[in-house]
Amino acid sequence: MDRFLFLTVDGLARGAVFAAFALALVLIWRGTRIVNFAQGAMAAATTYLGYSVTAASDSYWLGLVAAVFGGLVLGAIVERGLMRFVDVRSPLNAVIVALGLVLVIHSILGIVYGSRYRAMQVPFSRESIEIGGTALLSPYDLFVFGTVLLVMVGLALVFTRTDIGLRMRAAAFAPDMSRLLGVNVGRMLTLSWALAAAVGALAAMLVVPTEFGAHPHSTDLVFVYAFTAAVVGGLDSPAGAVVGGLVVGLVLSYVSGYADGDLSAVAILVLLIGVLLLRPNGLFASTTARQV
Amino acid sequence: MPDALLSVRGLTAGYGAAPVLQEVDLEVAPGSIAAVVGANGAGKTTLLRALCGVVGATAGEVRMDGTDLRGVRTQDMVRHGIAHVPEGRGVITELTVEENLRLGHSWRRDKADGRKATAEVFELFEPLARRRKSAGHQLSGGERQMLAVGRALVARPRLLLLDEPSLGLAPKVTAQIMALLRRLRDDTGLTVLLVEQNVRSALSIADTGVVLSLGRVVAATDAATLAADEDLRHTYLGF
Numbered sequence: 234m235d236r237f238l239f240l241t242v243d244g245l246a247r248g249a250v251f252a253a254f255a256l257a258l259v260l261i262w263r264g265t266r267i268v269n270f271a272q273g274a275m276a277a278a279t280t281y282l283g284y285s286v287t288a289a290s291d292s293y294w295l296g297l298v299a300a301v302f303g304g305l306v307l308g309a310i311v312e313r314g315l316m317r318f319v320d321v322r323s324p325l326n327a328v329i330v331a332l333g334l335v336l337v338i339h340s341i342l343g344i345v346y347g348s349r350y351r352a353m354q355v356p357f358s359r360e361s362i363e364i365g366g367t368a369l370l371s372p373y374d375l376f377v378f379g380t381v382l383l384v385m386v387g388l389a390l391v392f393t394r395t396d397i398g399l400r401m402r403a404a405a406f407a408p409d410m411s412r413l414l415g416v417n418v419g420r421m422l423t424l425s426w427a428l429a430a431a432v433g434a435l436a437a438m439l440v441v442p443t444e445f446g447a448h449p450h451s452t453d454l455v456f457v458y459a460f461t462a463a464v465v466g467g468l469d470s471p472a473g474a475v476v477g478g479l480v481v482g483l484v485l486s487y488v489s490g491y492a493d494g495d496l497s498a499v500a501i502l503v504l505l506i507g508v509l510l511l512r513p514n515g516l517f518a519s520t521t522a523r524q525v
Numbered sequence: 526m527p528d529a530l531l532s533v534r535g536l537t538a539g540y541g542a543a544p545v546l547q548e549v550d551l552e553v554a555p556g557s558i559a560a561v562v563g564a565n566g567a568g569k570t571t572l573l574r575a576l577c578g579v580v581g582a583t584a585g586e587v588r589m590d591g592t593d594l595r596g597v598r599t600q601d602m603v604r605h606g607i608a609h610v611p612e613g614r615g616v617i618t619e620l621t622v623e624e625n626l627r628l629g630h631s632w633r634r635d636k637a638d639g640r641k642a643t644a645e646v647f648e649l650f651e652p653l654a655r656r657r658k659s660a661g662h663q664l665s666g667g668e669r670q671m672l673a674v675g676r677a678l679v680a681r682p683r684l685l686l687l688d689e690p691s692l693g694l695a696p697k698v699t700a701q702i703m704a705l706l707r708r709l710r711d712d713t714g715l716t717v718l719l720v721e722q723n724v725r726s727a728l729s730i731a732d733t734g735v736v737l738s739l740g741r742v743v744a745a746t747d748a749a750t751l752a753a754d755e756d757l758r759h760t761y762l763g764f
Contacts, residue, residue, distance in 0.1 A: 396631040403617055403628050410615040413577060414676070415603040415632030 235367045240490040241483065246374040248482020249381040253436040254459035255466065255474035256385070260429040262468050264405040264422055266321060270331035273456030274338040275311065275430055276437035277449055279303040281346055283438050284353055284447040293356045300434045308430025312423045342449040350451075353442035377439050384432060385475060392471075401425055454498070458485070461505045467515025476517065480504075530555040530716045531576075531684055536585035538575035539740075544583060545571040547740045553684070553733070556714040558706060560731035560748060562724045562762060567737040569720040570612050573686045576718075577602050577609050589684065603632060608682035612689050614673035618661035622653055622672055625661060629676035639679060646675035649705070667698040674702070678709075684716045685709075691723040699723065703730045724762050728752040736761050 254272070261269045269275075282303040287296030315334065319327045357376050361368035370378075392398035403411040404421035411418055436459075441451045462481045466473025481501060488500040508515065529552040539545035545568045553559045561569050574580040576587055578599040587594040589605050597605060617625055626646060630639035647654035650671040656664065664672060670690055677685055687706075691699040707730045709715040721727035728734050734751035736744040738761045744751060751757065 396627070399620075399624055399628055400631060403620065406619045407615065407617045409579070410611065410617060411628070412599040413579075413603070413609045413611065413615065414628050415600055415680070416628070417600050 236490065238367055239361075239369060240486045242369050242374075243490075244483035244486025245479055246370060246377055246482070247440075247485060248462075248479035249378055250436050250440045250478070251455070251458045251462045251481050252475040252478025253381045253384060253432055253439075254455055255462035255478045256388070256471055257429040257433040257436070258459060258463040259466070259468060259471055259474045260425055260432070262463070264401070264425040265316070265327075266324070267316065267319075267327040267331070268460070268468075269426075269429070270328055270456075271311065271334040271338065272430070272433050272459075273452040274335040274449075275304070275307055276433045276455070277447075277452045278338050278342060279307060279430070279434035280353075280437045280441050280447050280451060281342060281351075283434075284351055287354065293354055297435075297438050300438045301431050304431035304434025305427045307434075308427040309423050311430070312426035316426070317419070317422070339449045346447070346449070348449060350445040350448045352446040355442045359443065373443070380435070380439060384435060388428075388432070388471070397424070457498075458501055461501050464505060465508045465516055467517040470515070470517040473515055473517025477515075528555070529553055530590055531718065532588045533576070534586050534588075536572075536575060536582055536587060538571060538580050538582040538585075540580065545580075545740050546575060548585065549737075549740075549742055551735060551742065551745070553716055553718055555683075555716050556710060557732040558710055558717040558719060558730055559733045559735065560727040561718065561720045561735045561737055562722075562727055562751075563737035564761065565722070566739075568740040569737055570688055571740075572737065573609060573611070573688050573718070573720055576686060577607065603680050603682070606683035607686065608677035608680045608684070609686040610673045610677050610688060610690065612692070614669050616661040616664065616669045616672050616676075621658055621660055622664070623657045625672055625676050626679055629679040630681075633680070638681070642679040642681055646678055649678075650675055666693050667695070667701075670694060670698070670702060674705070682715070684718065687717060687719045689720060689722060691721060691726060699726055703727075706730055724758075725752075 257272060258269060261267055279300045283296040283300030286299035287293055290296070311334065315330060316327065319330050321327060355373050357372035359371045359373045361371045363369070392402055400411070400416045401421045401424060403414070404416050404418040405425070408418045437452050437455065440455055441447060444451065458481050459478065462477035463474050465480055466475070466477030481504070484500050484504055485497045489497045531551070531553040533549055533551040536549040537544045537547055549572060561572060563569055571580055575582050578597060589607060592605060594605065602609070617628070620628065626643050630642060633639050647657070652668055653671055653675060656668065661669065661672070674690070690702050694702070703726050706717055706719070710717060719727055719731065728748045728751055731748040734746065734748040735742055736751065736757060743761060744757055
């Protein structure tokens, strides 16, 4: 029982990061019908930025802020400079362009930083605190939970309470009508990409230091897990992305805890295939088809 | 009409090589209702879309209160006082009634007046007030039309472009919408350019009428004359 509790809490902690990363994918999908396959590589780049700023300033927090800010800028650049020009009539075009971007980013990172892992610091202890004899969350886990929660609540407030959030949603749902209502749809798309990349950058900064550290490929698996989480949640649903992320975290934790760590990646693929077979639109696909 | 609010001259527009509209001239006086009628495919919808820059014009000019609208982007038309209720109403079904209305005035700096205009719309359309938290896809056809018109009105437009407001509505609801347009014209001086297949009800409230046929204006006169002209009706409107 203790072990189950531990694995559950551990799974949720890991899942929170996947949830944030999946949320970033959903943000872009809703606005553009593009799955941003470059999101992992973009987050790897911003993680290096965070690493470098922390190395230069000896401040974890400055590095974190730099990575998130770098994500904002990188997201805007990728949308303005690249994705805007992709002909979306064939969905494959955006995928190919994104994969090309992945190669470019990986190459640049390899040239600048080399391919060895750079250990990164964490601001809080990763030693689990014992509660009632059971080792549960570490202070760092709590920090991750809190940060992800803050980001989600913040995004939810922006999208439901502010005019700019309303315009972003409208631009995503009905771009042509939104233009007639005075919405600068192009600017809203740029903003969506910037926000998504910033959320992705933050998620990567939370997870990469707990693994081997910064590396051009440090976010590859995170992307696969987050992509699974987003698909499980239905790609269109922010709430689905969050639940999907937590589910993926739990599956990873249970499989590596009860079976074998080597099986965890396989388990995620099984989960992905299972969801696609049983509910191709995801668990949270909205049941109302778009009506004109 | 030298002081027309909207004046269109020689407008040629369409999709691709073949223009749908050919050298269309049109004037709408401030505080009047103009009805554009014509058979299916006459270019009525294209006309409204061209006025808003949704469809590119290859020739001609459009002036709003003297201002040349060439090169003005679609998203800025509302800032020139033009609100467009497109074919099919364009209610954003994922958003609630309130959010649709908020979107209608979110571009304005005067937030207080935006809220005031929203309150006025709720007064004008009782059913909307009762459903303010409902999502667009939960509304009936009539409620959607009210929402679409209300969302245009919160922008406090000088010119309202309406594309087939009667489409898919019960005759009673159509009559209500038409009566409302007349009331808005009388009470607030709103100018309306109305595109309709439902010729009778459109001409019954309009001051002037324009008949489009195959992308050209074949008649433009006051609405009563047009409604009484049997030859014209037989030839172009089919009744």
